[in-house]
Structure formats: C-alpha cells, structure tokens
Amino acid sequence: MSLLLKNKEGDKRLLMGNEAIARGAIEAGLAVATGYPGTPSSEIIENLSRISRQAGIYVEWSVNEKVAAEAAAAASFAGLRSLCVMKQNGVNVASDFLLHLAESGTRGGMVLVPCDDPGALSSVNEGDARFFARMLEVPLLEPGDFQEAKDMTRWAFALSEEIRNFVVLRSVTRLSHASGMVSLGKIPRGRTQAQFRHAGALLDPESGPMISCLPGAPQFTHRRQQDKIRTAREIFETSPFNYYEGPRRPEVLIVASSICSLYSREAIAMLGKAGKKCGLLKMGTTWPLPEKFLQKHLSSAEKIVFVEEVLPFLEENVLMLAGRWTRGKGPKSYYGKNSGTLPSYGEMNPDLIAEALGKVLAVRRRPVRPESFAAKAGAFADNAAPRRELTFCPGCPHRASFWSIHSALKLDGREGFVCGDIGCYTLAAFPTGFNSLRTVHSMGSGAGLAGGFGRLRAFGLRQPILAVCGDSTFFHAAVPALINAVHHQADLTMVILDNRGTAMTGFQPHPGLPVNAMQESAPPVEIENICRGIGVETEIRDPFDLKGTRDALLSFLEKKEGARVLILRQACSLSPEKKKKNSFKVRVDENACRGERCGCNRLCTRIFRCPGLYWDNRKQVARIDDVVCAGCGVCASICPAGAILKEDAV
Amino acid sequence: MNIFGPKELMEDVILAGRCTGCGACVDICPYFGSHMGKTAMLFPCTIARGRCFASCPRAEVDLDLLSEKTFGAPYAEVPVGSHRKIFVSRSGARIGNANYQAGGTVSALLSFVLEKGIIDAAVLVDRQEGLPRPRRITEPQEVLSCASSSFAAVPVISELNRAVRDGYRRIGTVATPCQAVAAALIRINPLNEDEFINPLSFIIGLFCTWALDLRSMTALFSGRGLDLRSVIRCDVPPPPAEKFEIVTGGGKHDIPLQEVRDLTSPACAWCPDMTSEFADVSVGMLEGSAGKNILIIRTPFGEEIAEKAREERYIVLDEIPPEQLRNLERAAAAKKRRALLKLKKEGLLNTAGKGKRACFRLRPEILEKLIG
C-alpha cells in the first residue's frame, strides 16, 4: 500500500517534500487534484494519481495551468476540497483566472501549490510566485520542513474554507525534491457529495452564483475579498507555523521562510559560539504578515537579517510594516537582499548564510578543513573532473530531429532560424542540439514568435522561419499561436517533436495520448487532426529517418507562403515503453572505422556526440558504450564509412 | 598545389560567392551538402588539408600543374585551351534521330563509351520533376532520357563522389567547365593519397557561358506562371535571337536573354573557361547550324574515343569552317579576358604572401598574353 494511504497515525516515515504535500491533502479529505507537469512540482499530482482509485479522488493532468485552476475551482464551487499544483511559471499562465477567482472566492477548501525553482535548476527562468499571493490578495503559506509541508497543506484547506478563498502554499525545489521525516496523521473517511448551489442571492457566499466582480461595484466583491485577508492576518498572529528559537535578546535576528529556515539553523550552528548570539524567527505564514507577532520579535534585536529565496518578498513586506513602528525610535539595521548582504538570485545554502551572518556579527568562521586540502583538491578537480554539459539522452529522438533541422537550415542557406520552446528540446540551444534554437521564452512562445516573424515579409524579412514545440507544449499553449499564424497567413514551418508524453518531467500523459493521469483509457486528441482541421498542410515523419526528415523540411522551407506542420514522432528513449528495450544492437566495425584517417573528422563523437559513443584514444576508432547505448541505431546512418553497424536486438 | 581545409574553402569560395555549385566538395565527407544549386557546410570541420579544398575548381587551382598532369604541358595560351583537333560533329547513323539539342554528339559519345564498356557509369544532369538534378546512369539506353541542356548549376561532381563511394572506378562524366576542372583535379590525386585509384575514365566537357542557380530559375519560371515541374528542356538559340527558350508540356515560351543573364550565378563572373579546357573532349553548339556541334579533341584518349566512335558510325566528324573557328576563339578569348581581369583586379591570381590564397595560379607571362 502506498505510504500516502497508510492510516497509521503517528508513524514516522521518510517522505519527499512533494509526497508530504500530497499526504497532507489526503489527510485533509481531498476530492479533486489538478495540475500541469513542471519541475519541481510534478510528483505531487503523480503521487496522487497513483492512489486515485483507492483514495476515491479525481486527479487530472490538465492541458495547462489555467485550465487546471479552473477545474480545481469548479470542484471547490461544488463544495469539494481541491488542490491545484504547478511550477512557478504555471502561475503566470493561470493568473488571469486566479485574479478573478480571488474576487469571487471559493467554497470547498482550495489550495494552490506553486513550486518555485530558486537557482533555476530545472527551469528556463527563476521566478518567485509569492508575489502573486500579494497581487491576488490571498493568504500565502511557506512550509519550512517536511513535517510542515504535510501539516500546512492539511491546514490550508481548513483555512481556505474559513475565509472562503483559496490559499497559496509555496514550495521550492529543495523542499519538493528533498526528503525528510514526516509523522503521519489521520486520513478521514467518507466522501462529500458534490453540488453547485447557485440559486441564492447574488452575493450569498453559500448559495449564490460565483461571479468574480460586479461591474462598477468593487465595494461589494473586492471589499469582501479584502475582509478575508484581514481575517487571515488575525489567524496568522497565533499560527504555530511562525515561531522563534534562540536567546531572549539576540544580537542578530534572522527572519527566514521556507527551506531557508533549515539553512539558517545550520548556519547558526556552523558559527559555533558566535552563532549563540543569533536568533531565528521562522515564518510559515508570509502573506499577509502577522503584524503584532513580528513587532514583538523584531523589537528584541537591533540587527535583522532576512533569509529567503529568491526576491526580497518577506524583507520588503516586513520593512513596510516596520515603517509604521519606528515612530522616532531610530531605525534598526536591516540586512538582506536590499543591503546586498545576500543575493537576490540563485539558491540559498548554509554556507552563504553563515558567511552573511559572519559579516553582520563581524566574526570569522573557523575553517572546516585545512586550506591546503581545499587548494590541492580544487586544482585536482579542475583537471580531473571535466565540466558536464547537459545533453540529450542516448537514443533521444530530439538529437536526430535537430540533426535534420540543422542540416536542412544549413542546406537551405538563407539564414533560417528556429524559435524554441520549453521542454527537453530547449537543450537544442546548446551543442547537443547543434545550437539550433535562436529564441527561447515561455510555453508556446516558439510558435507565437515564429508567427510574428512570419508576417514580416512586407518589411523585407526573407529568412525561413521554423518553430519547434513538444507534444505536450503543443496542447498547452501552441495551438492558439498556430491558429493565429494560419489566420494571418504567416509563413512558417512548425515542427512538433512528438515524443509521446510530457517527457522532461517524467512522462505525464497529455490530451494526445489514449490514457489519463489515473491510467484510465481516454480518447486521444490527435495532433495531426487539429493541424489539418485548421487548414495546415501536415506531414508526419519518423525523426530516426534522417534523410526523409531532412527532405520533408527542405521541401517545406522552399514553400514561401503559409503555415506548415511537420510532426516528428518517435517515443522518448526513457519512456516506459522504450526504456531498456533497445531496438538495435549497435557496434563499431573496427576495421571499417578509419578513425583520423577518414575524412569524417570524427563526425559521430565530435558532432553527433551521443553519450552512447566514445572515442578510443588508444585504437583511434569510435566505440559504442554498451552500458549507455539505447540502441536507437541513428548513429549507423550518419557514419559515412558505414562502420557503425546495427542489428536487430534480440 | 597549396591545399587547405574546409575553413578556407568556406572563406575563399562559399562565403565569397565564388562557389559554382559543381558539387566537388559534396558527398566526399559528411560536412558539405548541396541544395537548389547551392553548396553549404552542414557542421563545423577542423581538418587542415581536405579533399574538399583540393578538388574545388575555385580554390588554389594551379592551372600549369593541372595542365602538366592532364596534357603533359603547362597551361596553354590559346583561348580554347589545350587541344589536338577541332571538328564539326553530329550523331551518326548508329544513334538514330532522337530529340537532341544541337547535334547529339554528347549522347552519341556517351552511348559509345557505355556500350563498349569503356566506362561502367556516367554522371550527368537529368530532370527530376522539372528540376535539373545530377544522375548516375549505367546503361546506354538511359543516355537518351537525359539528353537536354539545363543551364543550371547542378552538383554533378557530388554524384561522381557518390559513384566512387559505391565502388565505381571507370566513370564518365558530362561536365561544365568548372565541373571539368574539379574532375581533372580529382584525377591527379592532389593529396597524394596512397590508396588512390583514378576513378574517372572519360570527361566530356560542355561549352558554358553562365548558369542559373535553381532558386533564381524557379523564381524566373514561376514569375511567368510556368511550373518548373512541367519543363522538358531549355535552349538558347544562336544570336541574334537574344532569347531563352523554355519548352514545357504546354508549349514553347521565350524569355528575353538579358533578363536571364541578370539572374546568372555571380560565381560565373570569375570563370575564365568557356570550352571546358580540362576535359578529354569538349562539345558545344555550332552557331548558325542547328543540328550540329563543335567537338574539341583534347587528350590522346579523347582522340582515340572520337576516332573509334566515328569508325563505328556513332558520330560524324567534319572540318570546322575557319570562320566558325574564329568565332569560337573570339568568344572563348573574350570570356577568359573578362574573368582574368576581374580575378587579377581582386588579387585572386598568383596571390603571394603568408596566409594569402589564390583562386588560380598560372605563369605571369601567359596571363599577360591572355589579358593583353
């Protein structure tokens, strides 16, 4: 039985942050969970989808985050508890609806979980979703450890029902993707009957229609929304998720939220004796801020250090309040991102914080290891640990696709370019994809930008324009852009890299597949039917057929007018259907590989550079690494000497 | 010869606009490709001395050395290049009356060498859906289906490279002047490779004054509502017609010749060769007499083939009238002078100095005579 359903109260388990959040929702009696995959958020919905049947919950990978938020809100309107999960960028997509939802309010408890990725470890940008909570005027919770991830999630549903609005629970990569011990709580029994009550009076929160605003009358809905946030502030004043630890009158008071509270605690320990002069005010409810609670603790120290990821959200909101408290007492010293004590980009870690505290306290840390070791090991690593750039996996269809795209654009010879999008194939901006992408922004923006470029003929733009997007990205946000391109007669070739799933985040299904999040069969919406339905000439190829793909692209590029779609369909090499099932046994014929004497200039390892290939320096021939090779056989068709052989795998 | 690599080839030829699209660098390695008559480098290559550079007819071609190795004498100072004899020619009784352009000499000679097993494959230009494309043939009867001038830059030598890779070692080709230079360069093993075997048995050169790249040609045709795919053949009738004739399934269409000249590949402006001087034999139109060709015999082997083909009535040879010969020489000399002057002005002849590279090298005294 899944850990998420173990009904053993008090049992202590090692859970990933995302599992803890999912467990918290289950303990709260969750009915509906929706989301769109995105690192580091995906495992929340994934874990819930695995137990959907046993738990009697409905779980959906929605087409995009806005639709996910709408689906979750509908459940709330019908009196159910719902969870909506996305990565930081997803909140941008959902924000239009969320801004309206915040004004209409909710009924059944609804919790929105955005997972930020400080340091952009798995993102194309570094966002801070907390600012949305302030703009949306809804409560914001930031769990500080794994236990809190579960407990605050469970509590968030109750809070949402108490104030009749949704609550934002923000996680970060180092909480979502880290694991820690969690003491399990009780799972409620029974099921709520769904019903949307709408016949009541216009402003009746229990039974009236759910309408976000009354034109020209913000004094009703908007004021009501702000009353809710005031209620939340009162509740937060006594929340157990905000607490102080340290001496009664610390020299330095650290105000930290989220995983930074663990880092700060560690940094204090790292400072040894000097650390004993530091106190930690750990904040779990960060919008609206509990003013009285903060005032009480901030008055205990003269030096305040804010520790948070990414932007100075907590810092600036506290300072805003502090402006009201000083009243001639003279300012305290505040340290954080605005003072330059800590950076306002990238991840935090204990070392950064210990260093910052050391500066504020004017003490020097005792080195943890001999300087000579650090210097010697550093010099050795510079030489012995070559940089590891990100690459497409062995057997990845994208490598083959971009091989053909790159070749076709070079052959075409008119400085054509590719507008990129979000997915594994974003790596095509780098050598692994032959530096093919020339623009990369948000989901679906490749098609939108290409459509924009495609209408610049009148201004003399003569370059062929390509857009790429993945299958999941196509459904998420590229369809409107493609429709726009068709209607406005933009000239572009759109390549849909269909690897049969949302591959980057771990193969979550999308509407193009015959299965849904709960592993039930579902009617697939075929990409080619959509494209042809809006009048686009559409071809489907196997990217492993390099010549066929290149020729199809060349012929599309030669056409001057209108939009065309080339679907390159081949499942991801890590997909469940392909993993560990090599199509071919690939090997290098040592006698046929002429090595440096061949005119190929090591095409396979130098340019194609699949990790499954390597160069044998001693024998001066290419080789296949059997442990790494995924057996796609594409390298066999690029070797001009025919030295790479593929045989059907048994 | 000074031989460099793909980097220099890109700089001197492709990016400088001097590439004729002959295909010499295409398909000998994976790095160069050809599309719509244009050559492109697909991926970066770092080789210092490459066959791509060595066989390029626009990069460091030592005309004297190439002549020495081809004809046993340095570059000739006559406008039509080294030759043994010049005839008026046409296809003979063995060939019949196919729909040839001009005299059918090329087809007749090709049929002859294929039938006699002198070559085992020929690479030439064919049309595929109206677009001129290189094609490899191995049977004499395939010759007829290819009998048409293209006036387009076609990477014929890339097909030669593919034929070599496929194991053919007695290949014939029908080549424009730039392609003939590339073919002659391939013959002389410029990189002194140990495993080298001359794959080229017979080079038939074509007279050429300019060529269009395929994109310009497509634009030209579609601008007149003509579908390139329906084109059967193109022709330039002798002066003073001043027109470009296009025969399609729907009939004959004329385009003023000047309009076509404006679209010719800029690379042709650097070409000093009208008569394919490095072929075994060269074939061109005989002005004023439809149905007849001029045949220039250049190498002893070319002479042997022509003689045998005449004996076996594949071709008919006649004396060339002196006036026709003068016209030919005048036209060839004019093209040569124009190109050499341009090359000289741009510092592309006998270029000296560290890191400097020439397009052609030839003895200065001969150069002076040719441009004088």
Add this chain to the structure above:
Amino acid sequence: MKPGLKNPFNLIVTGVGGQGNVLASRILGNMLALGGFQITIGETFGASQRGGSVMSHIRISPGSTWSPQIPKGCADAIVALEPAEGVRVLSDYGHDKVCFISNTRPVYPAGVIAGGAVYPPIEEIRSGVLSLVPDALFIDATEEAIKLGRPILGNIVMIGALAATRLLPLDRKKFRVAADKFAGSDSLDYNLKAFDAGRRLFQTAMSRRSRPAYPVTRRS
C-alpha cells in the same frame, strides 16, 4: 541506534543522470530511517538528469531535521557512482579524513566525447584521490553489475560497498526491506546479488592493502 555517530553524519552520493543516484539515496535513506535515524535527503534532479551531475546529500541524525544541503567541506562519506563526479564532490565537500568510495567506470561528459575536454585515465584519478585521501577506495561496481547482467545496478553494488565499511548501520536485512519498496519483486533478487557483490568487492579491496580496515580515524 548506533551510538557515537556524528550528528549529523553527512553522506553524499554522487554520479551522473541515469546512473540511479536518486534511487540509491532513497534506499540508503530508508535503510537508515528503519534504524531509527532522522533522515534528510537533498537532491538535484530534473534538467540535471540530461547528462549532468546528480548529487544527493543525506543527513543522518539521531533526532533532528537538518538542511537538505551539506555545508562545504563537511561530508563524512562520499559514494561516487562515477569517478570524476567523486573528484568534483571531494573538492567541494571533502577533506582528508572523508570516507571516499568510488566506482571506476567513467561516464564521459559530452565535451570529452566531442574531443574538446580531456577525461584523465582512471589510474590518474585514483592516484590523485589517494594523494588527497589516503583511505579512498575504488571498486569496479559497474563491471560487477554487468556480470550480473544488469549494468544499471552499479548503484546497488556501491551501496553494498558502503555497507561493508560499517561506518553506518546498513545491514542486509534493512537493504532487503528498503530495496523491496523500490524494486519490482523480480529484480529484488538481482538487487540483493548486487548488494552482496559490493560487500565482497569492498572486502577484497581492503585485503589488498596494508592499511587497516574502515572505519579509519573518525572526525569529531
């Protein structure tokens, strides 16, 4: 609970995307949690899986939750599924007394495959590491896993080797329970074989050298 274990004991498992690093750290974490320890694991994965470095920080404590990132220079043990990654982590988090166990099988970075960067021979890595950490151990974990017919189980062989150091309470019984949670029932057997192979490799490696067995000098 093992008395006298440093609080927290800092273990780093490092490797390259696709080597089963995350799985290895989960199994280790669960084994230790079974032993009553309070575990925190910090992981880097996601885009990093695509050929990049993957590192797990495992904090082992008798009773408190530590940060998911280990401070620089503060690792107590480093398990490297890939030798160059071991060197990288050693430089950032290691010291001369760290327990360092590395697989010998390289996974070449794209830059090395392409020819721009150089990956030193394993002997050079070994001697360089030994000059920094005299007690470091190198074992042919992937080769051993290939012998089992499952090259991917190199990670489990390494867990076996770490268990054999007896630095941490990692016995076979706990391994069976933890591995059973993550491995399908058909592959549990292979996992156990790989675990045993790792223990064996460690013993062989130890018997070949003059220095005494782990645990060596323990830092306070």
